[in-house]
Amino acid sequence: MTKATIDDVAELAGVSMKTVSRVVNQEPNVRAATREKVEAAIKTLSYRPNQSARNLASLHAHLIALIYDDPSAYDIPSSGYVIRMQQGTLRACRKADYELLIHPCNYRNKDLDTEIGALIEQARPAGIVLAAPLSNMSKIVRSIEATGTPFVRLSPGAQRSKQLAISTNDREVSAEMTRYLASLGHQRIAFIAGHKSHKAVANRLLGYQDGLEQSGLRFSEDLVVQGDNSFGSGLEGAHKLLERKTPPTAIFAANDDMAVATIRVADSLGIKVPSQLSVAGFDDIALARQVFPSLTTIRQPLSKMSERAAESLIKGKNNGSSDTEVEIVPATLMIRESTGPTPD
Amino acid sequence: MTKATIDDVAELAGVSMKTVSRVVNQEPNVRAATREKVEAAIKTLSYRPNQSARNLASLHAHLIALIYDDPSAYDIPSSGYVIRMQQGTLRACRKADYELLIHPCNYRNKDLDTEIGALIEQARPAGIVLAAPLSNMSKIVRSIEATGTPFVRLSPGAQRSKQLAISTNDREVSAEMTRYLASLGHQRIAFIAGHKSHKAVANRLLGYQDGLEQSGLRFSEDLVVQGDNSFGSGLEGAHKLLERKTPPTAIFAANDDMAVATIRVADSLGIKVPSQLSVAGFDDIALARQVFPSLTTIRQPLSKMSERAAESLIKGKNNGSSDTEVEIVPATLMIRESTGPTPD
DNA sequence: GTGAAAGCGCTAACAC
DNA sequence: GTGTTAGCGCTTTCAC
Numbered sequence: 001m002t003k004a005t006i007d008d009v010a011e012l013a014g015v016s017m018k019t020v021s022r023v024v025n026q027e028p029n030v031r032a033a034t035r036e037k038v039e040a041a042i043k044t045l046s047y048r049p050n051q052s053a054r055n056l057a058s059l060h061a062h063l064i065a066l067i068y069d070d071p072s073a074y075d076i077p078s079s080g081y082v083i084r085m086q087q088g089t090l091r092a093c094r095k096a097d098y099e100l101l102i103h104p105c106n107y108r109n110k111d112l113d114t115e116i117g118a119l120i121e122q123a124r125p126a127g128i129v130l131a132a133p134l135s136n137m138s139k140i141v142r143s144i145e146a147t148g149t150p151f152v153r154l155s156p157g158a159q160r161s162k163q164l165a166i167s168t169n170d171r172e173v174s175a176e177m178t179r180y181l182a183s184l185g186h187q188r189i190a191f192i193a194g195h196k197s198h199k200a201v202a203n204r205l206l207g208y209q210d211g212l213e214q215s216g217l218r219f220s221e222d223l224v225v226q227g228d229n230s231f232g233s234g235l236e237g238a239h240k241l242l243e244r245k246t247p248p249t250a251i252f253a254a255n256d257d258m259a260v261a262t263i264r265v266a267d268s269l270g271i272k273v274p275s276q277l278s279v280a281g282f283d284d285i286a287l288a289r290q291v292f293p294s295l296t297t298i299r300q301p302l303s304k305m306s307e308r309a310a311e312s313l314i315k316g317k318n319n320g321s322s323d324t325e326v327e328i329v330p331a332t333l334m335i336r337e338s339t340g341p342t343p344d
Numbered sequence: 345m346t347k348a349t350i351d352d353v354a355e356l357a358g359v360s361m362k363t364v365s366r367v368v369n370q371e372p373n374v375r376a377a378t379r380e381k382v383e384a385a386i387k388t389l390s391y392r393p394n395q396s397a398r399n400l401a402s403l404h405a406h407l408i409a410l411i412y413d414d415p416s417a418y419d420i421p422s423s424g425y426v427i428r429m430q431q432g433t434l435r436a437c438r439k440a441d442y443e444l445l446i447h448p449c450n451y452r453n454k455d456l457d458t459e460i461g462a463l464i465e466q467a468r469p470a471g472i473v474l475a476a477p478l479s480n481m482s483k484i485v486r487s488i489e490a491t492g493t494p495f496v497r498l499s500p501g502a503q504r505s506k507q508l509a510i511s512t513n514d515r516e517v518s519a520e521m522t523r524y525l526a527s528l529g530h531q532r533i534a535f536i537a538g539h540k541s542h543k544a545v546a547n548r549l550l551g552y553q554d555g556l557e558q559s560g561l562r563f564s565e566d567l568v569v570q571g572d573n574s575f576g577s578g579l580e581g582a583h584k585l586l587e588r589k590t591p592p593t594a595i596f597a598a599n600d601d602m603a604v605a606t607i608r609v610a611d612s613l614g615i616k617v618p619s620q621l622s623v624a625g626f627d628d629i630a631l632a633r634q635v636f637p638s639l640t641t642i643r644q645p646l647s648k649m650s651e652r653a654a655e656s657l658i659k660g661k662n663n664g665s666s667d668t669e670v671e672i673v674p675a676t677l678m679i680r681e682s683t684g685p686t687p688d
Numbered sequence: 689g690t691g692a693a694a695g696c697g698c699t700a701a702c703a704c
Numbered sequence: 705g706t707g708t709t710a711g712c713g714c715t716t717t718c719a720c
Contacts, residue, residue: 055395
């Protein structure tokens with residue numbers, strides 16, 4: 001059985017190639033009766049459009065590129081982050097019969113702009129979902145802009161581009177977590193900050209400050225240690241905090257890897273979580289559920305965010321209207337076992 | 345700047361389109377001097393072949409499809425598994441300028457064969473990397489075979505197909521782990537077996553027996569408890585083993601989930617790991633590094649396996665020689681904190 | 689609303 | 705070794 005082409009369908013339905021094309025692409029200007037005839041023919045021949053042919057004939061391929069920094073290229077964990085972004089993007093792609101091309105890369109690579117330029121030229125994606133921290137890097141953003149390919153940035157720190165950006169309410173939800181900790185009676189709530197260049201992560205620190213203030217607690221530099229999002233930096237930061245004469249009774253880490261590291265340090269120091277120390281994280285990685293005690297954290301709607309990004313890229317084609325704004329998908333607190341009332 | 349096409353390059357180099365094509369595709373029958381001229385022209389014009397055009401003109405797209413069961417679709421953990429496969433496949437793809445299309449799916453889906461058939465027809469991949477447990481499902485294998493698309497199976501239990509399969513040396517490396525435990529002085533080394541229907545996992549039990557023998561230790565049914573790969577069955581098995589009058593001094597579990605459960609049980613029983621009990625697992629899941637004490641385990645060379653798979657798919661094109669065999673990529677022991685010398 | 693013609697930029701088959 | 709000639713199967717004009 002040789003594959004059916006658009007011509008076969010056109011012939012069977014007694015219409016022209018173009019009409020079939022219209023039906024397949026859900027374009028207007030087809031009478032309902034004609035449409036049905038064509039659809040019937042498509043069914044009998046079990047016709048599937050050849051993507052390669054489509055791609056060549058149109059200005060770009062029916063394909064969305066998801067570009068992200070791949071931590072596992074130089075560090076190990078946080079694959080859940082990647083998986084969830086892929087899942088969301090895939091959902092949007094499948095709905096519209098787009099393919100997904102993934103392009104993990106190293107944000108430290110000097111030639112990243114060239115690399116991405118080449119990707120765009122070769123694969124000609126209909127749109128690009130650009131994940132943080134790449135979405136903050138002006139060199140990258142500019143190099144994509146230069147190609148004219150529509151793109152959506154995920155969690156960009158600053159909003160310089162005219163393109164749509166999708167963010168979560170890092171700052172507000174971090175304030176919420178801080179207020180929650182304060183509501184448990186904690187007065188000395190410490191914060192392990194994340195990588196400075198990651199703007200969204202920086203917002204978590206601001207949210208922590210907001211939360212303190214909203215709870216009537218004073219912010220103090222002493223309660224903040226700098227990490228870099230890695231498990232190792234979490235170990236280090238937690239040690240610094242917990243070995244003080246008056247250690248904090250709660251530690252809020254800017255991501256889960258560092259929060260889990262904090263639990264580990266507490267354990268090694270004989271500090272009981274949550275009865276002697278409350279620990280909260282951010283991201284809700286798979287591990288958060290698996291550690292003991294399970295981690296109170298914030299669930300980033302990564303999958304939803306990337307889905308919305310891909311959706312808008314795909315829709316944008318039909319609309320022609322570029323949204324030019326920031327869309328917020330709210331995060332939610334996941335209260336688990338690692339947080340509890342202040343020790344007496 | 346409008347994109348350079350193959351014609352532009354041909355003109356600048358003073359050769360025909362086809363010669364440029366030969367150079368780009370590294371085909372033979374081009375004189376060195378000609379090749380250089382063409383390469384120079386490519387450089388000056390910074391020409392990049394348009395994938396869509398290539399794909400249409402050739403029988404299939406320059407693209408490898410990675411098809412795997414997506415546990416996170418209905419269960420939570422093991423995203424590391426997916427990421428590592430993606431990484432390996434990507435490495436091979438980038439070397440040869442192929443793109444990677446990912447197709448996570450649910451192995452329980454009734455229409456999976458149709459779904460994959462549609463994927464192949466639409467995207468026309470040059471080859472397919474089929475991950476376990478899909479690689480064991482004859483319905484899937486047959487539906488791919490029917491399309492004539494070359495594919496490579498990862499860790500298939502049985503080898504029915506004539507296509508290449510890539511596996512790891514479960515049995516040999518399990519023997520190695522057992523010998524390692526014996527070399528630490530352990531005499532009573534217990535084994536928590538995995539799900540019986542999973543062939544690769546069953547091989548681990550055989551390897552354990554081999555290892556005992558090679559170390560001059562006697563195998564005894566008493567030292568083996570049956571698990572089913574789940575954390576829960578690990579808890580159960582560990583309890584059985586550790587509550588004996590003469591408990592083992594080392595426990596080797598057929599996978600990491602059961603090994604982590606064993607550590608948990610030891611902890612709850614006040615048995616110190618590794619000073620009183622050594623624990624080893626298999627798989628090197630992310631959690632292995634994150635539990636305390638971190639787990640000695642066996643790292644499946646997933647990334648290498650999928651890389652080899654994609655490589656052979658890409659090469660196979662040029663060779664025309666289908667390998668028709670099973671290739672073994674050896675696994676490696678990851679010695680961490682959960683194993684140590686026998687207690688006195 | 690529908691159709692005819694003209695490519696998209698490359699590779700394949702075969703000539704030379 | 706190299707060039708020529710046809711398409712690959714669609715989408716895009718632009719007629720009607």
